[in-house]
Amino acid sequence: MLKVGIIGVGTVGSSVCQILEDNKDIITARAGVEITPVKGVVNNLSKKRDVSVTLSDNVDDILDDDSIDIVVELMGGVERPYAVVKKALEKGKAVVTANKALLAYHRYELQDIAGDTAFEFEAAVAGGIPIVNALRDGLSANHILSIKGIMNGTCNYMLTRMINDGVEYDAILKESQELGYAEADPSFDVGGFDAAHKLLILASIAYGIDAKPEDILIEGIQNINSDDIAFAKEFDYSLKLLAIAKTNEDEVELRVHPVLIPNGEMISKVDGVMNGVSVIGDKVGETMYYGPGAGGDATASAVIANIIDIARSGKSTPMLGFKQSLESGLKLANIDEMQTRYYLRLDVEDKSGVLAKVATILGDKNISIKTMVQKPSKNNNANLLLSTHTCKELDIKNAIEELKISGVVKSQPAMIRIEE
16 A cells, blocks of 8 residues: 655645545556555644545654655645655655646756655646656657647636637636636736746756746736737737747747737647647657646646556656756757747827838837738827737847837837747
């Protein structure tokens, strides 16, 4: 029998207990051994939880119990879980975590600490979608050319409703909070940070890149409005918050931001609260992974899959799938040097000569206009909605600064990257 201790018996932890009980026979058959949750740790013992395990509010009741084989960490946060997981590994206990923030900051240190002790984390990225094992094992013969992921269901639900139903950002944010998709403080989700943590984990497996959230481009969906949605529809784009990793010679771009993506691409069809990840390998081509990215049962399913893996093999190391450097000489790209197409929304004076001045400013920064639409705005102004040909990130940033002081642009320009 394998005994499991769960640190954090909330929605996911309770589902882990319930699934291990409900599907005990098939889990035992697949694992080759009975897996039993025996202890759980919670912050508030007075809160009623429908679980059969013994509950405590002291993590040492699990960490110091030599009979417990596997520790499941579901606390959330970064530094306290790091100390807990570190101690569990040092005591030789296998660890399974769903904590993407922990791994975004400490994945390499934990791999070193784990050594020959199993440490698994499938549930930390895209909930019930087995994307970690797909990258680490199923695609291990490939150089990974790119990863594009919709990895935050809250943002995807909000953008889907804005596009399909014409709901404005503030209204759909309130609805998402009422439905439980968004927190009271939604900034972690809508600001792109949740997706960024997940991207960093996948990028480590694919490229061996040791980057922190502070090292990469992260933008959220807070500034998207109905004009941007109208432009997307007119030119056959979907609007998504994408987490993107891609190689360019000896560099890896890592970025999270809203994108306009052609409706013909597979990932553009991932709607609502669902997640989807597209991976392109140099030998296999594009593979696509789709499913629920959050929720108690979906995330618990991934947690238990890791527990079964540990039961079968005894250990699974190294945790990221490699010990030595994966891609010799690969480095994190300077985002200012990135080249793509861009969409701009400019609130301008509705008078002759304005478009010529805008075009001149863009042209001086080596940016040419591909498409343009003019929409009426308030206060006798107009919204210029335009897309560019491929240009450099630094050039578009400099152009925006020039536009802000040009005298013809009346509010902060909005920019969305076009990913094709």
